[in-house]
Amino acid sequence: MSEIKENALMEKIVSLCKxxxxxxxxxxxxxxxNGFWDYGPYGCRMKRAIENxxxxxxxxxxxxxxGLDSTIICHPTVWKASGHLDxxxxxxxxxxxxxxxHRVDQMEDPTTCPNCGSKNLTExxxxxxxxxxxxxPVFDNEHTAYLRAETCQPIFVDFxxxxxxxRQKLPFGIAQIGKAFRNEINPRNFTxxxxxxxxxxxxxFCDGEQGMEWFEYWKEQRINYYKNxxxxxxxxxxxxxxxxxxxxxxxxxxxxxxxxxxxxxxxGVHHRGTWDISQHSQFSGxxxxxxxxxxxxxxxxxxIETSVGLDRTMLALLGKAYDEDxxxxxxxxxxxxxxxxxxxxxxxxxxxxxVLPLSKKLNENAEKLYKDMNRYFRCEYDVTGSIGKxxxxxxxxxxxxxxxxxxxxxxxxxxxxxxRDTMQQERxxxxxxxxxxxxxxxx
Ligand code: GAP
Numbered sequence: 175m176s177e178i179k180e181n182a183l184m185e186k187i188v189s190l191c192k193x194x195x196x197x198x199x200x201x202x203x204x205x206x207x208n209g210f211w212d213y214g215p216y217g218c219r220m221k222r223a224i225e226n227x228x229x230x231x232x233x234x235x236x237x238x239x240x241g242l243d244s245t246i247i248c249h250p251t252v253w254k255a256s257g258h259l260d261x262x263x264x265x266x267x268x269x270x271x272x273x274x275x276h277r278v279d280q281m282e283d284p285t286t287c288p289n290c291g292s293k294n295l296t297e298x299x300x301x302x303x304x305x306x307x308x309x310x311p312v313f314d315n316e317h318t319a320y321l322r323a324e325t326c327q328p329i330f331v332d333f334x335x336x337x338x339x340x341r342q343k344l345p346f347g348i349a350q351i352g353k354a355f356r357n358e359i360n361p362r363n364f365t366x367x368x369x370x371x372x373x374x375x376x377x378x379f380c381d382g383e384q385g386m387e388w389f390e391y392w393k394e395q396r397i398n399y400y401k402n403x404x405x406x407x408x409x410x411x412x413x414x415x416x417x418x419x420x421x422x423x424x425x426x427x428x429x430x431x432x433x434x435x436x437x438x439x440x441x442g443v444h445h446r447g448t449w450d451i452s453q454h455s456q457f458s459g460x461x462x463x464x465x466x467x468x469x470x471x472x473x474x475x476x477x478i479e480t481s482v483g484l485d486r487t488m489l490a491l492l493g494k495a496y497d498e499d500x501x502x503x504x505x506x507x508x509x510x511x512x513x514x515x516x517x518x519x520x521x522x523x524x525x526x527x528x529v530l531p532l533s534k535k536l537n538e539n540a541e542k543l544y545k546d547m548n549r550y551f552r553c554e555y556d557v558t559g560s561i562g563k564x565x566x567x568x569x570x571x572x573x574x575x576x577x578x579x580x581x582x583x584x585x586x587x588x589x590x591x592x593x594r595d596t597m598q599q600e601r602x603x604x605x606x607x608x609x610x611x612x613x614x615x616x617x
Contacts, residue, residue: 178498184434187492188364190514194571196220196492196524197365209361209369211485216571219524219552221372224487225351227521228374231399232349232480239347239376240340244328246353247319253304255457256327256450258320263300264359270294277359305355305369321355325373326479330450333379333475334462344464344475345380345388351484363435365485372484379464379475382448388478389425389445396429396443396480404487405519406431410494414439422449433486434493441482448474491518495572505597508562516572517595520615525573526551527611530564532580540579543589543604551611569594575611577602 178186191197195214199206213221233239253259265278269287271294278284278298286293305321308314322328329336329348336348351374361367380388397413400406409432416426424445431440452474455462463472495516502513520526527547531540534557544555554573556564561578568576577589589607592599602610 178496180435183493183496184364187434187489187496190496190516190570191217191364191492196571197488209358209367211365211368216524217488220491220518220522221484221488223522223524223552224484224491225372225374227403228482228484229349229351231403232374232376236347238342238345239349239378240336240342242329242332242336242348242350243352244325244332244350246322246355247307247309248322248328248331250319251457252327252331252454253320253323255453256330257453258304258323258327259302262304262323263302265298266301266359267298268296270296275359280360301357301359303356303358305357322353323356324354324375324481325350325352326375326377326450326481329375329377330454330477331458333451333454334460337379337464344466344473345378345384347376347378349374349376351375363433363438365489366433366435366438368485371486373481374484375479375481377450378478378480379451380478381466381473382476385424385445385447385476385478389443392478392480393427393443396441396482400429400431403519403521404491406490406494410490412437420446420449422447429482431490432493433490434496438486440486440490441480444479444481446477446479448476450477451475491522492516502597506562506565508566513566513569515569515594518572518574520574523572523574524552525554525568525571526575526615527553528564528568528573528576529553529555530561530576530578531557532561532578536579536581536583539584543579543607547607547611550608551615565592575614577607 194216196217197211197213200210200212201207233241266275267278268275269289269292271292272287272290274289276288281288287295304323307319307321308317309319310317329350353370354373355370358367358369361369378388378392400411412430414428414430419426424447426444428439429441430437451462463474466473495518497515497517499513499515500511503511529540529544531537541555544553547553565576574594576592579589583589587604588601589604590599591602
């Protein structure tokens with residue numbers, strides 16, 4: 175691994191993401207739109223892969239977690255009950271000289287503009303982060319609605335509906351993946367702080383007596399997921415325990431990882447007490463308590479939340495994976511002096527297997543093999559350029575395995591498989607290829 179300085183690393187990743195179509199500014203031909211990002215062909219493949227992995231781990235492999243796909247705009251009172259309309263704000267000050275705007279809690283000296291050094295600042299004011307819209311034909315206060323600022327609120331609102339229809343008893347959870355919107359004052363660090371982003375949240379409902387046990391359980395589950403599935407090693411991963419908690423919370427940790435710009439929060443695991451369900455019971459006038467028929471009592475469910483940003487997961491993975499390898503080029507006899515490579519976990523690499531025929535003459539058989547493998551893995555077929563150039567194109571997007579179909583392949587029913595990280599090549603029988611790739615991806 176080469177040592178790439180944090181600033182340089184971020185620039186390199188932004189540039190690679192644009193060049194290879196992972197992520198680029200939204201509406202770029204109009205000058206871009208601050209805090210909004212589009213995911214291109216490789217980007218959305220990778221994003222979808224992370225999303226599917228999370229869903230598989232959190233929902234599909236568990237009997238006690240149900241899925242939900244709620245609307246982005248919901249009844250405005252939801253955001254009153256959740257506290258977002260009154261409290262989801264940052265204290266901001268404007269510089270009257272250079273017109274820049276700053277979050278007071280992030281200023282080293284709240285009396286001096288960090289942009290131009292002027293002392294001519296406005297009184298700090300609260301700016302709410304909820305994004306507003308109007309529903310219906312009249313644009314007035316009565317018709318104001320909000321884009322959801324987090325995906326979990328509709329989970330709380332639909333708690334009883336989901337529980338009844340899925341015939342779940344406490345303890346059980348509800349998970350949702352979807353867009354969230356925040357009018358962040360200073361979007362920055364590429365996709366890390368965006369105005370539109372995707373969250374993957376799971377709310378686990380239990381009896382308060384077991385709250386701390388479930389909190390510990392989910393903390394461990396999530397740590398294992400990062401270590402075993404996304405391959406975050408200890409030097410990229412740490413836990414921050416909150417000392418100051420929200421008045422209703424009992425415990426909270428952040429899972430922090432090393433992003434291309436430094437350490438930052440990737441996921442929160444929070445014990446939220448009975449706050450969420452109590453609030454929505456009170457504001458909606460619907461009793462959302464759980465009836466424990468066995469013990470003939472009502473329970474206000476306690477919530478344990480796991481909440482992670484999909485865009486941040488992808489940014490952290492790209493930062494961890496990026497490398498420039500000089501020794502590699504000599505090994506493979508290439509002319510250029512550096513090989514750019516993404517050491518992505520094979521489970522979430524945008525392309526898992528590239529099929530590269532050694533010559534266009536081999537197209538027919540090679541393409542057949544590609545189509546077959548593409549049913550099981552994310553594959554790409556590439557016939558253009560020298561084999562070395564094609565390897566480099568795949569290294570740069572993090573493809574863990576490349577296979578070359580050569581003039582022997584039809585006769586010996588085998589292909590050469592090259593490992594992105596070791597660059598070792600191995601002859602693999604086509605009959606065994608699917609198992610070989612599957613084992614490699616899941617190891
Ligand atoms: N329901 C709890 C909640 O929303 P949060 O810490 O505000 O908690 C959870 O957000 C996760 O969502 C964060 O850990 C982060 O990964 C992601 N996230 C939050 N704000 C974001 C933003 N502006 N841009 C990208 N991701 C964001």
